Amino acid sequence: MSEPLLSVEGLRVAFETDHGVVHAVDGISYAVAPGRTLGIVGESGAGKTVSARTLLGLTRGPRTQIGGRIMFGGGDLASLGEEGLRHLAGDVVALTTHDPLSALHPLYPVGAQVIEAIRAHRAVSKAAARDRAIGLLELVGIPDPHRRVDAYPHELPPGLRQRAMIAVALANGPKLLIADDPTRGLDVTVQAQILALLADLGERLGMAIVYLTRDLGTVAEIADEVAVMYAGRIVELAPAGQLFLAPQHPYTWGLLRSLPRLPEFGVEQPVPISGPPPSLIQRPQGCHFHPRCPYAQDSHRRIDPQLRPAEGEEGHSVACLLPASVRRQIWQGLEAGHDLPSLQQLAGVLVREGRS
């Protein structure tokens, strides 16, 4: 891997609330090389969005504690002042989100919102910025951009609205695009178009993308690497192909098995992960996933697993207390379609044998 463009090191974000401290992001590390796409997957509340917004300083506030480093372009964004961040935000690092109907300003035409982003960072005339905005709308695949530049967000269909949102983010040709679940709430066919657009733009513009989603299915289509987040931590990090072929964390298995019908993963009917996501104020002792993990052993209630390089492929890390051989056998069993009780029994037997 070449020199990373973005390197997040031990990032922590905690919010003080009236109910206690919410540990939204709890020491995550990852790196993204120029032109590469990192997918971050997890349920809502896993800390994806908070970690991404923190990159641009958007979570700062009197009741927020931020720790760790966000290395970008030779500097640490976490310790950069408001003014310095403002120069980067929307220029070299840009954000695009879901729900463009509320994320775009309802009282300004989409073109004006692109123009505003350009002129916040470049001393160009209104006319030149407008030409560039039309070019950007064309780039993101909005038909008839000369007319659509004056359309208000509510006048566009959802797919085009999301494209306009992406055009705002691309206004100044960023090196890093943070895409926060841009396909959420879109029709499946439109989702595919937006994903293809992002993948194409990343390649054509040589832009690195941090792509956040709850949907492991969409990540397969766009990411080079995937980080799986659970309760504010990365529990598994692997090259995309590796993650889908040989996932090593029980939570990742759960995510894969809860996808609708993927026969190649040995799943005929989607199997949901049981139980609710944990509270981020009072997190479970030991492995945070143990209350929902079918293979959890007694010791997992006490010991907190760390993210460590996994056996096998380079660049594959996992935070799981089950021995690697046990995990391999369980995954093989899952793929072969064995039922859960027999695999749970297998896990128990294997763990006991491994220890003796």
Add this chain to the structure above:
Amino acid sequence: MSAYIARRAGRAIVLLVLVTLLGFLLFTVLPGVHGSTSFPDYLKAIFLHFNFGYSGRDHQPVLSLVVGRLPATLSLVVGAGLLAVALAVPLGVLAALRRGTSLDRVAMRTALGILSMPVFWLGLILLYLFASDIGKIPIFPGANSYVGLTADPGKWFTSLILPWLALGAAEAAIYSRLLRGRMLAAMDEDYIRTARAKGLSEERVVWGHGAVAAVAGVVAVVGLDLGGLLSGAVLTETAFRIHGIGFLGYDAVAHADFATVQGTVLLATMAVIVVGLIVDVGFAWLDPRVSAA
């Protein structure tokens, strides 16, 4: 947009006719009124000949009486409106941005206090404190001092300071509280985060994105509150004895000059309807989602 304007204008015309009918009925059933025209004749007189009746007391058509009083009322209402906006927008926005601070608390409690005072009472208190004739600190011209703008611009201005304060403070109190609420809601919206993510300056985020949305939301309410502004004007004109339309109506009631009462009430209602239409169109221009609905 033009379809929206046509729709709203159509509704306004229907409303005008209904209001005319109501005014007609009200004053034909009142004891002591010797009206003998039919409603169609009355409608014709009003909408074709602009005949709003004849004041027996002033020996003038009601319309020319009202038109003669219009500059005073316009001076009062427009000035008070501008003062209210100039006070309410910065106060409402700042109170929202500094929520929970002493600035927020003091501003909002003052607003609530002013809101609870009747306009005429506030007017009388201002006269008692500051009027040059009876005031404790006699610095501004008091009641009955109104001079037309064309007659003497300087005296026109000073004579209106206290009335503007009385009426403007009440309006500013309403709008600053409304704006604070709208601004708090606006600053929590996703588009504010987008604006920050674009690297815009904080001033641009607050005023260009937050306050714009908050003000647009309040403009919609202004249309509903025009009647309130007008009744406030009647009370202010009466308290300060400004010879405007409100005082004309008050005087006509006091002297049982029914034709004038009927004419001013009708004209005032029409003014509210027409200005309401203008406000609605302005709001639709500010927020294009309105005309799409």
